[in-house]
Amino acid sequence: MTDPKLRFLVVDDFSTMRRIVRNLLKELSYTDVDEAEDGVMALQKLKAEKFDFVVSDWNMPNMTGIELLKSIRSDDGLKHLPVLMVTAEAKKENIIEAAQCGASGYVVKPFTAATLSEKLTKIFQNIERAGVRP
């Protein structure tokens, strides 16, 4: 189930945070990772290349993570992509908004590789249960 060939897009305006997520994914043996520094750049990459999974921050200049999530869910070519929100926003209204907009999971920073692994596994299980392959 944890297919190391899966291609990830990590979206965060902090290069340090992109490196952290990339390292954590590597610890989980996912090595095919690309990065984008905001939602606009992420959407360009998602439309131009094939990705299997999006890990996105919330607060970013130009286009926020929640706007990116809405754009993904309203695009016929992208709407089945799993999107994991990884964010410093721990407020209830943020979490509810993310769920309503179709986030596949939500992790509050700071977090560990174990947390990320747990969330990814759960998301893959949900996808399998729904019968949709990423």
Add this chain to the structure above:
Amino acid sequence: MIQSYEEQLAANVYFDRSFKLETAKLLPGEYYVTDRNMMLVTVLGSCVAACVRDPRHGIGGMNHFMLPDSAGDGASPVSNSARYGTYAMEILINQLIKLGARREALEAKVFGGGNVLRGLTIANVGQRNADFVLEFLAAEQIPVRGRDLVGEWPRKVHYFPADGRVLMKKLQPPMHNDTIYVREVEYRSRLVTAKVAGVVELYA
């Protein structure tokens, strides 16, 4: 949801009579951001404070943090313990951006990292904190306009985000009391015991 360790907005805001300014006093683990003419004050032992502002808009803020104890993984911004520091910096910068600061205009001044927590298992606590904050700012391309780091002294920092000025006083040991020491040890133990990881279940 599981509650992880969270950075707190400084709760202590008062009017400073000698500076004639509204003032926020930051304790370890706190941050404060403002777009008004205020003074931000903190006292640092081995913790560090980053004073970050957008000079064009007069929006600025400060944090006060240290890396949790984590033997052997150094100050690299992607190490386990530094993940907490990255989070502390991100919270501050996100709040500045929410007030209208522009990411590419940000500049910083950094203070603290004194070698004042003697007797703790890790001798270079202050140095690690200082190394971390400089590496983080370099990686995020936020220029450092001023610094006073490491050494043997606690420091009292007054920051004026409206114009970026800092007044800093090195506190000479022996201290009259051990408040700084006690607060840092207490903060440090909170970081160790808190679960530095947060998960929210969207689907059961």
